[in-house]
Amino acid sequence: MKLIEKIKPGRIIVLGFLIVIILGALLLKLPISINEGVDVSFVDALFTSTSAVCVTGLIAIDTADTFTVFGRSIVALLIQVGGLGVTSVGVGFILLLGKRIGIKERTLIKESMNLDTMKGLVRLVKAVLAVTLTFEFIGVILSYIVFSQDYKPLDALGISIFHSIAAFNNSGFDILGGFQNLIQYKNDVLLNLTTCGLIIFGGLGFLVIKEILVKKSFKKFSLHTKIVLTMTTLLLIVGTVLLKLTEDISWLGAFFFSTSARTAGFSTYSLSNFTNSGLFVLVILMFIGASPGSTGGGIKTTTLFTLYKSIYSTSTNKHCSAFKRTIPTSVVFKAFNLTILALLVVCMGTFVISIIEPNYTFMQLLFEVTSAFGTVGLSTGITPGLNDLSKIIISLIMFIGRLGPMTIATIWSFKEASSAYYSEETVIIG
Template sequence: MRDATTAIKITPPRALAGGFLLIICFGTMLLYMPLASVSGHSMGFMDALFTSMSATCVTGLILVDTGTHFSLFGQIVVLALVQLGGVGFMTMATWISIFMKRKISLQERLILTESMNEGKMEGIITLTRKVFLYSIAIEAAAALYFAIHWSRDLGFSKALYFGIFHSVSIFNNAGFELLGGFRSLTPYVDDVGMNIVSIMLIFLGGVGFIVISDLIVYPKVRKLSLHSKVVLAGSAILTVLGAVVIYAFEYTNTKTLGPLSWDTKLLASVFQSVTLRSAGVNTIDIGGLRESTQLFMIVMMFIGAAPGSTGGGIKITTFVVLFATVGAMLRGKEDVVLFQQRISKGDIYRAISFSLLAVILLITATLLLCVFQDQNFLMILFEAASAFGTVGLSMGLTQDLTSAGKVIIVIMMFIGRIGLVTLAYALLTKRGKELYRHPEGKIIIG
């Protein structure tokens, strides 16, 4: 008779999902401690779980003001969870193993491959080393800029701490900030330097480490992988489209872009478009946006960031494949081709399947939230999409969530971070090859 450990096979997807759950539980215990709050009182288990989930899943939906509620200990816990959740716990564990010169096992390599959405295990340790170097270099450069920028007002030591916190948070697309008052980066809507540095951090965190690695070696090899081409082209198109739509829809809105000069309006539009990839920071009031803009943002958040990045959603590559599939069908083409390369039928089936599952998940979560929350429908849908896309933007619903509402959003953040693909494979008991095929039938479509 098999024991429990052999009966339940620890596959890479299960190890990945289980690892995230362990980190979230550990973070919950630490944030639940009175030591984590300035007041010296515990914030409550549900709120601690919500915050730990939001930080580990690099979402940024917050119940309490990070800058004023949490003590230094609590803020450091949040920051550590963001870093662990952003680069992945297996990546962090591998970094430590490399430093200690410990051999990386085959099982660990498989889990690493799963966590970084790599299609092959070859070169995964080299990629992990690059992730470490890129992350440290990018976060350090941005932290230094933020520290210099804030040193005049905060003093260098506090400015350096603020710089490190915000650099890590924005690069990992987490959206946590210490400025107070749930204002995010709205005081810096017209600060060109802060906007550009933040946009670069969001972009680099959102395209994923595989793309960053390709971009760095591009001057030598003069070649990009199909994945990188799709991610970069898709990100560019979505960013431009988002900026144009936000600029046009909000141009005369006195609550958002209306009072700003034309160049600041353009800067703010680009920033909000980029942040929709999964960042969670904003420079204009999200609740003050027109409903048309908010609905557009929901669609953009649902698409999300790139595979292997710190973001959620159905992923840019999935959206591009879906869009290309529709285009091929309308032109009467049998093959779906991107950058002169044919996309496999398996990838197309996966894109369609998981997109449909994501739509069902979002509708279900929104329906349940409508039962437990007495708020505007668009506000509820926005919150659900933000959680699934691990974006972290909110129209103001987060602080008014009921206990049931918090549970729903917690589940959405977790699924959004580990991904529907990983979750499905983690829950799947057995994947076997079919030994036979059924006869083909005809059905009317459309």
């Protein structure tokens, strides 16, 4: 116990995710989890567990065709734990047992949710759990209306529960079989809009949802919420228009992909038929991702907004501000650092896998790696054909994407920053 108290919160969070992933892989390897006559290697079980906990949705083996009801339930549970965060789930159990939340637990919550204060953390965790269950319950009801038309009542209920959990947690898993995802429902307006609604709210972040429910006025929202809502709306519109211009798909399909590409990973059209321009639009959306404190990945909408504002303010010799508020310099530095680290992960991952997998095109591999980093789950169909080493690398990228490159980078820091520093000297830039 004393050893755990000495470990930094960031390392505990990383360790917690690792333990859940390994435990999930072991559970998925059990005979009770696998359909009769199907063989699952440990690498594929680990890949599936990582994809579920990191709420990604990339699959090397089809979930429905491979796993039993028990196995699918494990996948759904891993998605739920991964979406809420290991820390939030753990705190939820502590609250259910009626025990007090200590300083260590509060610090973990603060770190895992990227908060700048420990005020009201227990209330926040309770709100997160309540919001999650409410949205998922609504999703189950609306999804059941659609799935009950094609499946027996009990099967339709199981599919609806799984789909709602996966959609709200921005994970592109499905249990419809045949690697088809939602292609057969590409013209179903209710399922498309239900899925998009769950993805959007799941990707906004719990703090934003709470502000929307409590304050109910854009003028009263915090700067963070204003940026998230503005960027989410803008990216949905721009993504829809660009995908409609580049691909032969319906407006509903374009809107669905514009929504899904920002970390959800559901498909209503086969991406193997997309042009390079359409795939590149999706790559950009996947790289940007959802918003901080949400179930999604990517560099986040607020990071992109801060980058834009910083560049604009530098070019026009103005203060970096938005909505009549100045953005702190420390936030600008963090945005640039995060983006550079993210680009390094994607570039290095694509380069290494390009060497290992010479049979695939550069765009296919870039798409796969970006999808893994953004914890999206979209694929051009090459995932099952990757060799074990590539799957392990993709798993590592999913892990980095879920926790964030900044979190992974800072866990190696063993000392506090020194207050002493060298004298300044200018450097010529540009």
